[in-house]
Amino acid sequence: xxxxxLIDSEHHRxxxxxxxxxxxxxxxxxxxxxxxxxxxxxxxxxxxxxxDVGALVRELGTTLxxxxxxxxxxxxxxxxxxxxxxxxxxxxxxxxxxxETNQVGTDEFLGWAERAAVTPMMAVNLGTRGIQAAxxxxxxCNLPGGTHWSDLRHRHGREEPYxxxxxxxxxxxxxxxxxxxxxxxxxxxxxxxAGRAMKLVDPSIELVACGSSSHTMPTxxxxxxEVLERAWDVVDxxxxxxxxxxxxxxxxxxxxxxxxxxxxIRGVAATVDAVxxxxxxxxxxxxxxxxxxxxxxxxxxxxxxxDIDVAGPRIEDTYSxxxxxxxxxxxxxxxxxxxxxxxxxxxxxxxxxAPIRTDPGGAAWRQTTFHPVAAVAATARxxxxxxxxxxxxxxxxxxxxxxxxxxxxxxxPATGRVTAYLTNRGDEPATVEVRYRGPGTLSAESGxxxxxxxxxxxxxxxxxxxxxxxxPVSAGTDPHxxxxxLPPESWTVLAAR
Ligand code: AHR
Numbered sequence: 001x002x003x004x005x006l007i008d009s010e011h012h013r014x015x016x017x018x019x020x021x022x023x024x025x026x027x028x029x030x031x032x033x034x035x036x037x038x039x040x041x042x043x044x045x046x047x048x049x050x051x052d053v054g055a056l057v058r059e060l061g062t063t064l065x066x067x068x069x070x071x072x073x074x075x076x077x078x079x080x081x082x083x084x085x086x087x088x089x090x091x092x093x094x095x096x097x098x099x100e101t102n103q104v105g106t107d108e109f110l111g112w113a114e115r116a117a118v119t120p121m122m123a124v125n126l127g128t129r130g131i132q133a134a135x136x137x138x139x140x141c142n143l144p145g146g147t148h149w150s151d152l153r154h155r156h157g158r159e160e161p162y163x164x165x166x167x168x169x170x171x172x173x174x175x176x177x178x179x180x181x182x183x184x185x186x187x188x189x190x191x192x193x194a195g196r197a198m199k200l201v202d203p204s205i206e207l208v209a210c211g212s213s214s215h216t217m218p219t220x221x222x223x224x225x226e227v228l229e230r231a232w233d234v235v236d237x238x239x240x241x242x243x244x245x246x247x248x249x250x251x252x253x254x255x256x257x258x259x260x261x262x263x264x265i266r267g268v269a270a271t272v273d274a275v276x277x278x279x280x281x282x283x284x285x286x287x288x289x290x291x292x293x294x295x296x297x298x299x300x301x302x303x304x305x306x307d308i309d310v311a312g313p314r315i316e317d318t319y320s321x322x323x324x325x326x327x328x329x330x331x332x333x334x335x336x337x338x339x340x341x342x343x344x345x346x347x348x349x350x351x352x353x354a355p356i357r358t359d360p361g362g363a364a365w366r367q368t369t370f371h372p373v374a375a376v377a378a379t380a381r382x383x384x385x386x387x388x389x390x391x392x393x394x395x396x397x398x399x400x401x402x403x404x405x406x407x408x409x410x411x412x413p414a415t416g417r418v419t420a421y422l423t424n425r426g427d428e429p430a431t432v433e434v435r436y437r438g439p440g441t442l443s444a445e446s447g448x449x450x451x452x453x454x455x456x457x458x459x460x461x462x463x464x465x466x467x468x469x470x471x472p473v474s475a476g477t478d479p480h481x482x483x484x485x486l487p488p489e490s491w492t493v494l495a496a497r
Contacts, residue, residue: 001430003391007409007420009438012383013339016410019119020334020341021377022064023057023349024291025109027072028096029314032104034360035350036112041361049112052364056356057116057349060370061377064119066168066290066345067109071095073171074127074179078137081105083156092308094179099310106141107153110162119165121208121290121343124198126170126190127180135197138167142202166206166343168290169195169231172213172241174223184223188230195234206236208288208343213241215264221271228275228285237288237343240268243295243353244326251322253398255425255452255489258329258406260399261292265337286342292330293346294323294369295353317353318459319368321466322452328372328491329423335376335408338384346373357460368466371450375468375493379419382412387420394426405430405486411438420494424486434494435481447471452489468493 025031036057039048068076072095080089081102088102106122113120122141124134136149141162143150150161169191172178182190187210195207209231212220224238242264246254265287272285300315327346334344350356355370387409393401404426411418416439424430448468471492473484486492 001392001404001426001428003389003405003430003432005390005405005407005420005422005432005434006388007385007418007434007436009385009411009418009436011386012411013386014383016335016338016380016382016384017342018063019343020338020380021061021373022066022121022290022343022345023060023062024066024070024345024347025068025349026070026352027068027076027093027100027104028070028098028348028352029316030311030351030358030360031348031354033101033311035358037104037108038360047108047111050358050364053350053356053358054116056364056366057118060355060374062118062349063377064121064166064343064345065113065349066121066123069095069123069171071171071178073123073125076125077129078106078125078133082107082140082152096314097306097308098312098314099308101310106137107156107158110141110164114162120162121166121168121345122164123168123171124194126173126187126194127178130190131194131197134194135201138164138198138201138205142205165204166208167198168208168210168239168288169235170210173210174217174219175213184219184226185230188227191227192231192234195231199234207234208237208239208290209235211238211240211268215242215267221267224268224271225275228272232275232279232281232283235285237286238268238272239288239290240264241291242289243291243293243297244330245294245296245298246322247298247398250397252394252425253396254322254326255329255423256394256396256399256402257326258333258423259402261330261333262336265289265333265341269340287337287340288343289334289341290343290345291347292344293353294319294326313351315353316351316357319463320453320458321368321450321462322489324368324372324450324466325423325452325489325491327369328421328450329406329425331372331376332406332408332421332423335380335384335410335421365460366463368463371467372491375448376421379493379495380410382410382414385409385411385418391430405432417495422486422492422494424488424490427488429488430486431483432486433476433481433483435476437480447473447484447492447494449487449490449492451487
C-alpha cells in the first residue's frame with residue numbers, strides 16, 4: 001500500500017491548547033486511595049501522596065486533572081472532605097458502591113495538583129445538590145477571604161485562594177444511570193442558574209456544561225441544543241465523553257476508532273454552531289472532551305453490581321498493544337480538531353482504566369497506553385497543521401470505508417520543529433511519502449513506532465516489554481519529502497526539522 005501525506009505549514013487550525021493533555025481523578029475504585037494517595041507507601045510525600053505515581057504523572061505530561069468525578073460527583077457532599085480528617089464521615093457512594101472515607105478531599109487534591117503543576121478542573125454536584133452548594137465550593141476554593149467559606153479555608157491551613165480556573169456543571173446528566181439524572185430542559189435551567197451563581201462568586205472561571213455521555217445516547221444533539229439554548233450566556237465549553245473497545249473480535253473497526261471520534265466532534269461542533277446562529281451570537285463555545293479512552297465497558301456491564309467495599313478495585317482494564325495503537329489514533333483525532341477541542345481528559349489517571357497502575361504498598365507501572373499519550377504530550381506544541389492524506393480505503397463493519405492511514409501534524413513556531421503522528425489501520429505495511437511545504441527543508445530523522453502485536457497479550461509482563469522501537473526514515477525524491485514504511489497496525493511519531 002502506498003500513501004502520500006502533504007503537510008503545509010501555511011495551513012493551520014491555530015494553537016494546540018496545552019489543556020488537551022489532561023486526565024481525570026475520580027473517587028472510584030483505587031484511583032485516589034492506593035492510586036495517587038497512600039500515606040503508608042514507601043514513596044509517600046509528607047502529605048501522603050505517592051512519589052512514584054507523581055513521577056509517572058510528570059513523565060506522562062499531564063497538564064490538567066478533572067476531579068472528583070465522574071458519576072461519583074453526583075452524590076458527593078464536598079463539605080465531607082474538608083477539615084480535620086478524624087471528623088470526616090464515611091459515606092456510601094451510590095455510583096460505584098464504595099465506602100468513601102473522605103480522607104482525601106478538596107484541600108488535599110488541590111494541594112497535590114499544585115505540587116504536580118497540573119491545572120485543576122473541578123466538578124460540582126448537580127445530581128443530588130444544586131446552586132448553593134456549587135457557589136459555596138467556588139467561594140471555598142477561589143475567594144481570598146472575609147466570607148464564611150473562604151475564612152473556613154484559612155482555618156484549615158490554606159490562606160491563599162486556589163484559583164481553580166475550570167468548573168464542570170455536573171457530570172453526564174443526560175444518563176439514566178446518573179444519580180439525579182435530568183431532562184435536557186431541566187438540566188439546561190439548572191446549569192444556567194448554578195453557573196450564574198458560580199460566576200458571581202468568581203467571574204474569572206470557565207464553565208463546562210454537560211453534553212452527551214456518548215453519541216449513541218437517544219438524546220444526542222437534542223440534548224446539546226436544549227442545554228445551550230438555556231445556558232448559553234454562562235457556559236464556555238460543552239463536554240463530550242467517548243469510550244472505545246474491540247467488539248466481537250472486530251479489530252479493523254476498533255483500529256478506526258478515530259473516525260468515530262472525528263464524526264462525534266463534528267456533530268457537536270455543528271450543533272453548537274446552529275444554536276449560535278439561531279441566537280445571532282458571535283460567542284464561540286469550545287469542546288471539553290473530558291472523558292475519552294479505551295474501556296472494555298461491555299465486560300464491566302456483564303460483571304453486575306460490585307460488593308460494597310473501601311477502595312476496592314473497579315474497572316482496572318489491562319491494556320494490550322492494540323489498545324495503545326487505538327489510543328494513538330484517538331489522539332490524532334483530538335489534534336485534528338484542536339481549533340474546537342480546547343480541553344481533553346484521558347479517563348482516568350491511575351488504576352481505573354488508566355495509563356498508570358499501582359500495587360498497594362508496591363510498584364507503580366506504565367500500561368501500554370501510557371506511551372502514545374506521553375509521546376504526544378511531549379511533542380505536540382504549537383500549531384495543529386492541516387494534513388492531506390491520500391491513502392487507499394479499508395472496509396470496516398462499524399464505519400464502512402475508512403482511510404487506511406490517519407495523520408496529524410503539529411509545528412512549533414518557536415523551534416521550527418514539525419512532528420507528524422500516523423496510524424496504519426491496515427494489516428499490510430504502508431509505504432508513506434511525507435511532503436512538507438514550509439520554511440526550511442524536511443530532513444529525515446528516524447521515527448518511533450508502536451506496533452499492535454497480533455497475539456496481543458494483556459498482562460503486566462506484556463506491558464513491561466512494550467514501547468517504541470525505531471522506524472527507519474529515508475530522504476525522498478526531493479528535499480521536501482521523506483519516506484518510511486509503517487508496519488501493519490501501528491502508530492508512529494515522526495519528528496522532522
Ligand atoms: O470514567 C468512568 C465513568 O465513566 C465516569 O464516572 C462516568 O462519568 C463515565 O460514565
